[in-house]
Amino acid sequence: xxxxxxxLIVLSAGVIITSCGKKGPLAPPFVRTPQTVxxxxxxxxxxxxxxxxxxxxxxxxxxPIGQVSExxxxxxxxxxxxxxxxxxxxxxxxENNAKLLVRIQKSRFALFFQRxxxxxxxxxxxxxEPEKIGRTVLTFALKVRDEKRRESEFSEPVSxxxxxxxxxxxxxxxxxxxxxxxxxxxxxxxxxxxxNVYRSTGEDVPVRLNASPVLANEYRDTDISFGETxxxxxxxxxxxxxxxxxxxxxxxxxxxxxxxxxxxxxAGLTIISGTNFIALSWEANKEPDLAGYRVWRRQAGxxxxxxxxxxxxxxxxxxxSAVEKNKRYDYAITALDDAGNESQKSGVxxxxxxxxxx
Numbered sequence: 001x002x003x004x005x006x007x008l009i010v011l012s013a014g015v016i017i018t019s020c021g022k023k024g025p026l027a028p029p030f031v032r033t034p035q036t037v038x039x040x041x042x043x044x045x046x047x048x049x050x051x052x053x054x055x056x057x058x059x060x061x062x063x064p065i066g067q068v069s070e071x072x073x074x075x076x077x078x079x080x081x082x083x084x085x086x087x088x089x090x091x092x093x094x095e096n097n098a099k100l101l102v103r104i105q106k107s108r109f110a111l112f113f114q115r116x117x118x119x120x121x122x123x124x125x126x127x128x129e130p131e132k133i134g135r136t137v138l139t140f141a142l143k144v145r146d147e148k149r150r151e152s153e154f155s156e157p158v159s160x161x162x163x164x165x166x167x168x169x170x171x172x173x174x175x176x177x178x179x180x181x182x183x184x185x186x187x188x189x190x191x192x193x194x195x196n197v198y199r200s201t202g203e204d205v206p207v208r209l210n211a212s213p214v215l216a217n218e219y220r221d222t223d224i225s226f227g228e229t230x231x232x233x234x235x236x237x238x239x240x241x242x243x244x245x246x247x248x249x250x251x252x253x254x255x256x257x258x259x260x261x262x263x264x265x266x267a268g269l270t271i272i273s274g275t276n277f278i279a280l281s282w283e284a285n286k287e288p289d290l291a292g293y294r295v296w297r298r299q300a301g302x303x304x305x306x307x308x309x310x311x312x313x314x315x316x317x318x319x320x321s322a323v324e325k326n327k328r329y330d331y332a333i334t335a336l337d338d339a340g341n342e343s344q345k346s347g348v349x350x351x352x353x354x355x356x357x358x
Contacts, residue, residue: 031150032059032060032061032063032146032150033059033060033061033150033151033152033153034056034058034059034060034065034068034144034145034146034150034151034152035056035057035058035059035060035065035152036056036142036144036152036153036154036155036156037053037054037055037056037142037144037152037155038054038056038155039052039053039054040052040053040140040141040142040155040156040158041053041158041243042138042140042158042159042160042243043160043243043244043245043246044128044160044162044163044165044238044243044244044245044246045165045235045246045247045248045249046165046168046246046247046248047127047128047130047133047162047165048125048126048127048128049125049126049128049138049140049160049162050123050124050125050126051073051123051124051125051126051140052114052121052122052123053071053121053122053123053142053155054119054120054121054122055068055071055120055122055144056068056144056152065146066146066147067106067146067147068106068144068145068146069105069106069145069146069147069149070103070104070105070106070144070145071103071104071109071122071142071143071144071145072100072102072103072104072142072143072144072145073100073101073102073103073104073124073140073142074094074098074099074100074101074140074141074142074143074154075098075099075101075126075138075139075140076089076094076097076098076099076138076139076157077136077137077138077139078136078137078139079135079136080134080135080136080137080161088159089139089157089159090157091141091154091156091157094139094141094154094157095154098139098141098154101126101140102124104124109122112124114205115203115204115205121205126138126140128162132162133162133163133164134161134162134163134164136161136162137159137160137161138159138160138161138162139157139158139159139160140157140158140159140160141154141155141156141157141158142154142155143155158243160243162245163238163239163241163245164238165236165238165245165246165247165248166191166192166236166237166238166246166247167187167191167236167247168187168234168235168236168247168248168249168250169185169186169187169195169217169234169235169236169247169250170185170186170187170250170251171185171186171187172184172185172232172233172234172250172251172253173185173253174230174232174253174255176255176257176258178261179222180220180221180222180224181220181221181224181230181232181255181257182218182219182220182221183197183218183219183220183221183232183234183253184217184218185217185218185234185250186217187217187236191236191238192213192236192237192238192247193213193237193238193239194212194213194214194215194236194237195210195213195214195217195219195234195235195236195237196208196210196213196214196234196235196237196246197209197210197214197219197221197232197234198232198233198234198235198249199221199230199231199232200230200231201228201229201230201231206231206233209221209223213237224257225257226257226258226259226289226339227257227258227259228256228257229254229255229256229257230254230255230257231252231253231254232252232253232254232255233249233250233251233252233253234249234250235247235248235249235250259289259337259338259339259341260339260341261337261341262335262337262341262342262343262344263285263287263290263335263336263337263341263342263343264285264287264335264343265333265334265335265343265344265345265346265347266282266283266285266293266333266334266335266343266346267282267283267346267347268281268282268283269281269282269331269332269333269346269347269349270282270349271331271349271350271351272351273351273352273353273354274319274353275353276321276325276353277319277320277321277323277353278319278320278323278329278331278351278352278353279317279318279319279320280295280317280318280319280320280331280333280349281316281317281318282316282317282333282346283316284316285313285335287335287337289337289338289339290313290335290336290337290338291313291336291337291338291340292310292311292312292313292315292335292336293310293311293313293315293333293334293335293336294307294309294310294311294333294334294336294342295307295308295309295310295311295318295320295331295333296308296331296332296333296334296345297320297329297330297331298329298330299327299328299329299330300327300328300329300330300350305330305332305345308320308322310336323353324353325352325353325354325355326352326353326354326355327352327353328350328351328352329350329351329352330348330349330350331348331349331350331351332345332346332347332348332349333345333346334346
């Protein structure tokens with residue numbers, strides 16, 4: 001019995017020994033890398049370069065990043081002369097020459113956040129010294145870190161050559177009309193190719209309204225809603241360059257789009273006298289905010305009309321049976337909108353119910 005147990009122990013040991021192969025080199029621990037910033041963009045406003053971007057939301061392997069804890073903005077500044085034109089830096093050239101411009105901690109993100117954008121966007125303003133305008137090329141790229149200090153690669157470098165910008169437009173004025181807000185401003189377009197008009201509401205970031213530079217000194221904003229407060233400013237555009245070069249902001253002008261515009265007077269009012277009633281009909285108004293109609297009546301010869309009834313917007317006829325025979329009555333209609341604005345009276349029509357013949 002002891003020999004059998006000993007044999008089993010020896011065989012088991014042999015199996016264990018033969019199953020242990022030679023170990024390979026140890027693999028390095030897997031480290032997640034945050035994705036790079038994908039939408040870095042630049043534009044010049046006056047003597048400032050505006051750097052805009054969105055923080056990545058995931059790692060290179062596709063897992064969510066949780067939260068970015070830090071953003072670094074790096075810069076390469078190159079002198080430009082007539083004999084040394086601007087060149088596009090490769091990612092390797094940028095990394096070898098870049099200097100850290102600013103490090104933004106998560107606790108300060110709110111200072112750079114652009115409210116009201118479709119996706120969470122940030123922007124940073126870099127002032128350019130006046131003597132470097134037209135003589136330097138600025139190239140920016142970004143890095144981000146997660147909460148465990150793991151950093152991304154540099155974003156794709158983006159360059160801009162600051163140029164002299166036009167003067168800001170002057171004397172901006174806004175006027176509310178029934179269908180749009182008119183924005184007008186002063187200034188000559190000789191030093192620019194046109195103007196860009198910006199609008200904001202609430203705490204939203206200003207949005208450019210025009211797709212291409214406005215050539216005149218006025219713009220009509222038709223995408224408005226009554227009851228909303230709008231703020232406008234205008235920038236002159238230096239050229240069609242990409243990234244764009246704009247002037248500083250004009251003065252910001254604010255306006256409340258209050259509906260004080262009444263509907264048109266109802267048209268086509270007609271009258272028919274029946275045996276014991278007077279019937280009215282008219283053409284329906286077309287205003288989208290139409291609330292209804294008021295029917296007005298007076299006896300012929302009297303000065304003032306008396307309100308007979310209020311009708312909903314869907315109505316375009318009315319039968320008045322509260323009348324006496326052999327008396328002539330005048331009628332008129334007014335239209336009302338949702339804001340309570342009332343139109344002028346329609347044209348006046350007259351009618352009567354004849355008494356029974358003897």
